Amino acid sequence: MSTVDQYAGERLKKTHFYPRAAALNIRDAWLAWNGYKFAECYYDAEYEYFCVRNTCATYDICPMQKYIIQGRDAEAMLNRMVTRDVRKLGLNRVMYTVWCTDEGRVIDDGTIFRLADDKFMVTCGSPCNAWLRMSAFGFDDVTVTDMSDDIAALAFQGPLTCTVLKKMGLAGIETARPFDIRHFPFHGDTLMVSRTGFTGDLGYELWVKPELALELWDELYAVGADYGIQPFGEEATNMTRLEAGFIMPDVELHEALKTIHFEHDQSPFELNLGWLVDFDKPHFNGRAALLREKERGSNYTLTRLDVPGNKVAEEAILYKNERCSEAIGYVTSAMWSPAVKANIAMAMIETKFLKGDIWVEVYYQKELRQYRKVVLATVVKKQFWTPPRARATPPQDY
Numbered sequence: 202m203s204t205v206d207q208y209a210g211e212r213l214k215k216t217h218f219y220p221r222a223a224a225l226n227i228r229d230a231w232l233a234w235n236g237y238k239f240a241e242c243y244y245d246a247e248y249e250y251f252c253v254r255n256t257c258a259t260y261d262i263c264p265m266q267k268y269i270i271q272g273r274d275a276e277a278m279l280n281r282m283v284t285r286d287v288r289k290l291g292l293n294r295v296m297y298t299v300w301c302t303d304e305g306r307v308i309d310d311g312t313i314f315r316l317a318d319d320k321f322m323v324t325c326g327s328p329c330n331a332w333l334r335m336s337a338f339g340f341d342d343v344t345v346t347d348m349s350d351d352i353a354a355l356a357f358q359g360p361l362t363c364t365v366l367k368k369m370g371l372a373g374i375e376t377a378r379p380f381d382i383r384h385f386p387f388h389g390d391t392l393m394v395s396r397t398g399f400t401g402d403l404g405y406e407l408w409v410k411p412e413l414a415l416e417l418w419d420e421l422y423a424v425g426a427d428y429g430i431q432p433f434g435e436e437a438t439n440m441t442r443l444e445a446g447f448i449m450p451d452v453e454l455h456e457a458l459k460t461i462h463f464e465h466d467q468s469p470f471e472l473n474l475g476w477l478v479d480f481d482k483p484h485f486n487g488r489a490a491l492l493r494e495k496e497r498g499s500n501y502t503l504t505r506l507d508v509p510g511n512k513v514a515e516e517a518i519l520y521k522n523e524r525c526s527e528a529i530g531y532v533t534s535a536m537w538s539p540a541v542k543a544n545i546a547m548a549m550i551e552t553k554f555l556k557g558d559i560w561v562e563v564y565y566q567k568e569l570r571q572y573r574k575v576v577l578a579t580v581v582k583k584q585f586w587t588p589p590r591a592r593a594t595p596p597q598d599y
Contacts (some may be wrong), residue, residue, distance in 0.1 A: 217264035217414035256429035305490030358404030375595035401445020534562035
C-alpha cells in the first residue's frame with residue numbers, strides 16, 4: 202500500500218510557531234489564512250480578549266504577506282503605488298496605508314517598513330505579489346521579493362508587553378515610540394521589533410528568521426509566565442480591533458480586485474480613511490478618481506455607532522425612520538464591548554443620511570425564539586476605546 206500523501210499539496214501549511222501554538226490550542230480550533238493553519242481560538246475567545254486587555258498575549262502573524270522592496274527606485278515605486286507619501290517615512294519607522302485601482306477603489310491595506318534608504322518591507326493580509334510586480338514595471342532599479350514564508354512574525358499585545366520585553370533583555374525597548382522599529386541581537390542574528398499591532402492597545406510585533414522562531418517563543422513565554430502570557434486567536438483579535446475602530450478585510454473592506462458587482466468595493470474615503478490620501482505628493486494610483494470623489498463627496502461612509510441595549514446588532518440593516526421604510530445602510534461589525542461597556546458597531550451608511558436619525562433593526566434569539574427590535578443609534582466620532590498606554594512613551598512599567 203502506498204504511503205504517499207496524495208493530498209499533500211492541498212493540506213494547510215503549519216506556521217513557524219505551530220509546534221508551540223498547537224500544544225496550547227486545547228480546543229483544537231483552527232481556521233485557514235493564506236494557506237496556513239491558523240488559530241480561531243485556543244481556549245476561550247473572551248478569556249483571550251481579557252488577556253490582551255489586562256496582561257499580555259501573542260498572536261501568530263506568520264500567514265501575513267511580507268514583501269521586500271529594494272533598489273534605488275524602491276521609494277519612488279511605492280510612492281506611485283500607495284496613497285500616502287512614502288518620502289515622509291523615516292528610517293526604522295512604519296507607515297499604515299492603502300493602495301488603490303485607477304478607479305480609486307481599495308485593493309488592500311497594510312504597512313510599509315523603511316529598513317534602509319533603498320529597502321522596504323510591505324505587509325498585508327492577502328497575497329499582493331502580482332500587483333507589486335505590476336507596480337514595479339517601468340522602474341529601472343527595484344526588486345520585489347516575496348518573503349511571506351521566510352520571516353517568522355509574532356504579535357505581542359497588552360499592557361504588560363513592554364515590561365516582559367525589558368525583562369527578556371531588550372534594553373531600551375521602552376523608548377520606542379508607536380510605529381518605531383528597533384533591532385536587537387538574538388542567538389547570533391537579529392530580532393526586529395516594531396511597536397505596531399491590530400488591537401489598539403500597547404503592543405509590539407516581533408520579526409525573526411524561521412529557524413529562530415521557537416527560541417523566540419520559548420524565551421518570551423519563559424519570561425511572560427509571571428505576567429499571565431497567553432496566545433490569542435482570530436475571534437479575540439476581531440473583538441479588540443473593533444473596539445479600536447480598525448477595519449477587517451472581508452468584513453468592512455472588500456478588496457477591489459476580488460469584487461464582481463459594481464462598487465461593492467470601497468474607496469479610502471468610504472472607509473473613513475481619507476487621512477491616508479495625500480494629494481500634495483506626485484501622481485499615484487487612483488489619484489484622479491479620488492480627487493473627484495473628494496470634491497463631490499462619497500456615496501457611503503463607514504461610521505461608528507453606539508447601539509442602545511445589549512443585543513448585538515450583527516448584520517443589522519439601518520433605516521432613516523423607526524418605521525423602517527427606507528434603508529440607508531448596514532452594519533459590518535458589532536459586539537458588546539467589555540472595555541467600553543457599550544453595544545458598539547461599525548456600519549456602512551449612505552453619506553447623505555449621516556446627519557439624520559439612524560435606526561437599527563436588531564434581530565436576536567432567546568430560548569430558540571426570534572425577536573426583533575428597532576432602536577435609535579448614536580454616531581461615535583472617535584475610536585470606541587483607545588487607552589493612553591497605547592501611545593505613551595515610555596509605557597507605564599508594572
